[in-house]
Amino acid sequence: MDSVEVPQYFTCPISLQIMKDPVTTITGITYDRESIERWLLVDDHPMCPVTKQPLPRDSDLTPNHTLRRLIQAWCVVNASRGVERIPTPRAPVDGPGIRKLVHGLSVPRLQLDSLNLIAALARENESNRRCMLQYGVAGAMVDVINTCTERKQMDRIDVALGVLDCLRVAPDDLKPIVDVDRRIIYSMTWILQNGEGDNRDVRSTATLVLKSVIEAADSRVLEQLKPDFIQAVLSLVRDRISQQGTKAALQVLLHAAAWGRNRIKIVEAGGVKEIVELELTAPDKRTTELNLGLLNQLCATADGRAELVGHAAGIVTVSKRILRVSSLADDQGVRILSSLCRYSATTEVLQEMVSLGAVSKLCLVLQANCSDSVKEKARLAG
Numbered sequence: 308m309d310s311v312e313v314p315q316y317f318t319c320p321i322s323l324q325i326m327k328d329p330v331t332t333i334t335g336i337t338y339d340r341e342s343i344e345r346w347l348l349v350d351d352h353p354m355c356p357v358t359k360q361p362l363p364r365d366s367d368l369t370p371n372h373t374l375r376r377l378i379q380a381w382c383v384v385n386a387s388r389g390v391e392r393i394p395t396p397r398a399p400v401d402g403p404g405i406r407k408l409v410h411g412l413s414v415p416r417l418q419l420d421s422l423n424l425i426a427a428l429a430r431e432n433e434s435n436r437r438c439m440l441q442y443g444v445a446g447a448m449v450d451v452i453n454t455c456t457e458r459k460q461m462d463r464i465d466v467a468l469g470v471l472d473c474l475r476v477a478p479d480d481l482k483p484i485v486d487v488d489r490r491i492i493y494s495m496t497w498i499l500q501n502g503e504g505d506n507r508d509v510r511s512t513a514t515l516v517l518k519s520v521i522e523a524a525d526s527r528v529l530e531q532l533k534p535d536f537i538q539a540v541l542s543l544v545r546d547r548i549s550q551q552g553t554k555a556a557l558q559v560l561l562h563a564a565a566w567g568r569n570r571i572k573i574v575e576a577g578g579v580k581e582i583v584e585l586e587l588t589a590p591d592k593r594t595t596e597l598n599l600g601l602l603n604q605l606c607a608t609a610d611g612r613a614e615l616v617g618h619a620a621g622i623v624t625v626s627k628r629i630l631r632v633s634s635l636a637d638d639q640g641v642r643i644l645s646s647l648c649r650y651s652a653t654t655e656v657l658q659e660m661v662s663l664g665a666v667s668k669l670c671l672v673l674q675a676n677c678s679d680s681v682k683e684k685a686r687l688a689g
Contacts, residue, residue, distance in 0.1 A: 344433035
C-alpha cells in the first residue's frame with residue numbers, strides 16, 4: 308500500500324490496523340471484532356483496553372455498521388493507491404447454524420461443502436470458535452478424521468485438522484472425545500506415515516493436533532502406543548518439518564515417555580540418535596530443553612544410556628549445553644550425566660567423560676550460580 312494516511316478512527320485501538328468488523332463495547336469504545344474477542348476470551352482481560360472500565364467476557368459487542376460502511380467506502384476510493392477492499396463480514400454463527408453444518412458432515416454429498424464452510428467460519432473470529440466448541444464441532448472433526456482415514460481422503464483430513472488446530476481445543480475438552488473413540492491414535496499414525504511430499508503441511512498440522520490428543524489421552528491409551536506410532540512421530544523430528552511441528556513432536560514423545568515401556572520403544576526406534584542429531588543443529592532454547600528432557604527420560608533405561616554413550620557426539624553435546632542455555636537445560640543435562648555416572652560407569656565411559664570435558668563441566672556446576680538441587684545432582688554424579 309502506498310503512503311496513505313488512514314483516519315485514526317478507522318483503526319482498532321488494540322491491533323492499530325484498519326478495522327474489518329468494527330464493534331462497539333458497553334464502554335462506548337469501538338474495536339475490531341477479532342481483536343476485542345481475543346482480548347476478552349483468549350487473553351482473558353476483563354476490562355476495556357482504552358477506558359480500563361470493567362468489561363465482562365460475555366459483554367455484548369454491537370456491530371458498528373455506520374463506521375464499517377465509511378471504512379469500506381474509503382477503501383474503494385483509495386483502491387488505486389493499493390488499499391484493499393474490506394468485504395462485509397458475516398454475522399457470527401449461532402447454535403442452530405452449527406448443528407446444521409455438523410449434520411451436513413454425515414451426508415456424503417454435503418460433507419465437503421459443510422467441512423469447508425466450518426473451516427472458513429472458524430478462521431473468522433473467536434466468537435465463532437467458541438460457539439463451535441460449545442456445539443460439538445471438535446468431536447465432529449475427530450469423526451471426520453477417523454472416517455476419512457479409513458477412506459484415505461487426505462484432502463478432507465487436511466481441512467478437519469485445520470479446524471481442530473484453529474479451535475485450539477484444550478486437552479480437557481478433548482479427553483471425553485478421545486476416551487469414547489480411540490481410533491484417533493491409529494488415524495494420526497496413518498496421517499503421519501502418509502502425509503509426506505505434497506502433503507507436508509498436513510503432517511505439520513497433524514502434529515500440533517496430536518500434541519493435544521496425547522495430553523488428553525489416559526494412561527491406558529499411552530501404555531498401548533504401537534512402535535509404528537513412535538516411529539511416525541520420530542520421523543517428524545528427523546525431517547524437521549517445521550520449527551513448531553518439531554517442538555510438538557518432541558512434546559508428544561516426552562509425554563509418551565512418562566510410561567516406561569514407551570521409553571524402550573523410543574530407544575529401539577532410534578530416538579536417542581535422532582535427538583542428538585537434532586541438537587547438533589543448534590536449535591533454539593525451547594527445543595534444546597525438550598531434547599534434554601527427552602534424553603533424560605530415555606537415559607532412565609540401560610539401552611538409552613548405551614545409545615547415548617555409543618553416539619560419537621552424545622556425551623559432548625549434552626555437556627556443552629550445561630550452563631549455556633537455561634536453568635531447565637542445566638537440570639536436565641546434569642541429570643543425564645548423573646545417570647551415566649551412576650549406572651553406566653565403566654572405565655571406558657568415565658575416561659570418555661573426562662576427555663570430553665563432562666567431568667570438568669560438573670565441577671563448574673558446583674561453583675556456578677545454579678540451584679541447590681542441580682548442584683546436589685552434580686555432586687552425586689561426581
